[in-house]
Amino acid sequence: MAGRPGSVRARTTIGATAVVAGALVAAGLAVVLLLRANLTGQADLRAEVAAREVASQLATGVAYRSLDLPDAEDHPVQVVGEDGRVRAVSEDLEAVRGTGSPGVRPGAATRGDDDDRGDDRDDDPGRGEVSDDDPKLTTGTATVDGRTADYRFAAIEVTTPRDETVTVYAGADLAAARDATGTVARAMLAGLPLLLAVVAGVTWLVTRRALRPVEAVRAELAEITSSGDLARRVPVPDARDEIAGLAATTNETLAALEESVARQRGFVADASHELRSPIASLRTQLEVAAAHPELLDVDGLVEDVVRLQHLAADLLLLARIDAGERPPARPVALGGLVRDELDRRAPRDRIPVQASVEADPRVMGVPGRLVRVLGNLLDNAERHADTSVRLSLREEGGRAVLRVSDDGPGVPAGDRERIFERFVRLDDARSRDEGGAGLGLAIARDLVRAHAGTLTVGEAPGGGALFEVRLPVT
Template identity: 85%
Template sequence: MRRFSSVRVRLSSVRARTTLGATAVVAGALIAAGLAVVLLLRANLGGQADLEAEVAAREVASQLATGVPYRSLDLPDGDDHPVQVVDERGRVRAASEDLKAIDGTASPGVRPDSSPAGRDDTDDDSDDDDPGRGEVSDDGPRFSTGSATVDGRTADYRFAAVEATTPSDETVTVYAGADLAAARDAVGTVTKAMLAGLPLLVAVVAGVTWLVTRRALRPVEDVRAELAEITAAGDLARRVPVPDSRDEIAGLAATTNATLAALEDSVAKQRGFVADASHELRSPIASLRTQLEVAAAHPGPLDVDGLVADVVRLQDLAADLLLLARIDAGDRPPERPVRLGSLVRDELDRRRRAAGDRFPVKAWIDDDPRVMGVPGRLARVVGNLLDNAERHARTGVRLSVSEEAGQAVVRVTDDGPGVPPADRERIFERFVRLDDARSRDEGGAGLGLAIARDLVRAHGGDLTAGDVPGGGALFEVRLPMITSGAGGP
């Protein structure tokens, strides 16, 4: 059973299927070419036999047209070209000397008729189809296939019939044959040679294809073996070998290495994310445990406000981690057209009602661009940017909404210390806090900007950091607008 399974796997391999396909194509082409060659050879040799028979018949007809008596005709060799001359009454007037029997002509007789020569009284003298006196017919000869026995040897012949009229106004038909044995022997020899050489040639093609395919697919096997070892060892730092050839297999190996590098980077980030999340969760949990243990050991007034703050922080962190997990998993709620200016106004009103702003936000909402998105997630982007700006601002925060070159632009600025150019990309990494925001109580967990950028990019836009004249940080959101005919509010 195992041997049968191994054979079936080998036959289903690319190497085996390529060899079988190439062999089948070559075999089909060779068979078609062989048939064409045989048919062309047969037609060519048949045409040559017709020509030989016609030439022999016209030579004898020319002698008769010039008045040569039947007994004095110079007939060709009977073995190669048997000749029979028949008049309009079907009498044999002349025949090759060694001709013993004939089939395929107008008269089965082979000996000249001894009855007096002359025209048949019932013959139609007005027959316009006969050649003129002393002439050979210009019409093409009639051809037929038959057999003849010459000097005791019976063979197949191709007969040509040519009419001629003697000077005595007697019209006769000259039948001359051409031996078909040589043509048939040639066709048979070629056919046997092809039948003998075709399997050998197909075997050579199959062998060469098998070897060439094995050599071409050897790098693929090396890549497969290395990937199997990487999977077994779990070492994503290893790479597959890239062949020196600049072909598709080399491109496959290079792409595989790029995929391994991206996978290694992703796994490293995932592990870092888990470690950072565990670290961030440990602090509020430890604080809660400490306060509860103290309350259990020393009953008395409990710092409820501190416990609530720790629980809220723990709840917010868990919500942020869940949202990041959904973003990484490609979770995309249904999108709809959203009025971005109206959404920003609603978010500002909500924050004012919650009385959570350290500074009043100065807003300039000049336009109300429409974008495709999830309102809740877009509001989360605006809220995270405002939280970050208020955390670093000295006196106030500014916000604007506008339309620029087919894009909806939201800018949030503060007058704080700003973001150094070297850190303007790093601040969007998860759990990254700059020196001025290291306090976990004041600076958060370092997820707000990372969540904001991920949400913006999930909507087909981008979030960048910059600075403003006079000092401070600038965060700019750009989202693609939808056309006026796209529907929506």
């Protein structure tokens, strides 16, 4: 499992690595963008400070030729009048692009229309004042001493004491900001593969450790499957996690499967044993009849065939119940069903049934199977009764309650659950049991449970056994 590309371990490692890679790329991009914005903001501030320093000199009346201008490589400066002519520039500044003022040498005119600023004179600062408005910030290039670089430019308006309004353009070099951003980006790109390798390795190891109990469970299940030994169990890890829960549930499933297989094997063995007796009897009678036709016991043959027929029908019904067969249910009037079954059985009953049908509750069920439950209970009661069999039907607390009792020897308290097991007969306690295979009560309880009901046995008020069926009413 550990080496397959399609394994949970490999998929988890790939998925975790991909998620971390995406998160790191997004975080790195955000850091780079924030760093660039921060450094650009600092460049804007430096450009504005440089422009305001020059503007302050002009506001105090310093002549253009006497201006103390900063070094052109750090802060290229040019002063442009309202007529579009350059009044002053930094030393060695050869060209400026991107500020809207292409002229660089004193006296050079811009490409703009001189009349375009006429409407803005009302917004000019007062005589000897520097504009309080936020500077206009642009990104452009400047060529200083033959070297062209990118700059952030700030434009500040100022009115000299001679009532001449000019604009001071000052730049701040972006090389440092871009170098810092590039360095950070390269460092992140260089560290990303190493970090992803660490994430992948850790995820691989952690997943291997987490899935080790799963592999142990899988290997043990494979051994159980190959050996067929359902008594074995998978190992349950000490940790109280989902894998421990899976292992515990697997062991519960194996226990239920072992019980089911053991029960099925016992059922097959018991069925074989029950079938062997009537088949052996039939064979004996047929062999005798073949040798001595005058000794043929037809009644005995018919009795054995009927017994075989009933046993085969019971085995088939149990097989269908075990297979989960559920015929369509419909509302059934239980009172009418009980009366019809009693009328049908009356001519052949060994002991007449004393019935008390006090209600006619409706239940959801299969009429044929409900009749089978009633018939099995009455057959059992008549087989063990001394003189009387009683039946009552009523509705109690939203449930239909059917009781069948006899005045026979009853069922000992220790055997009241065992009699519902298949092929169980209490021959010593119920001496009149003749020819039964021990399936009637087992079939009755299985059918009642299939109808969401219960079947229990207790002691009748006058002695004997009392069987009680409870079914939910509709």
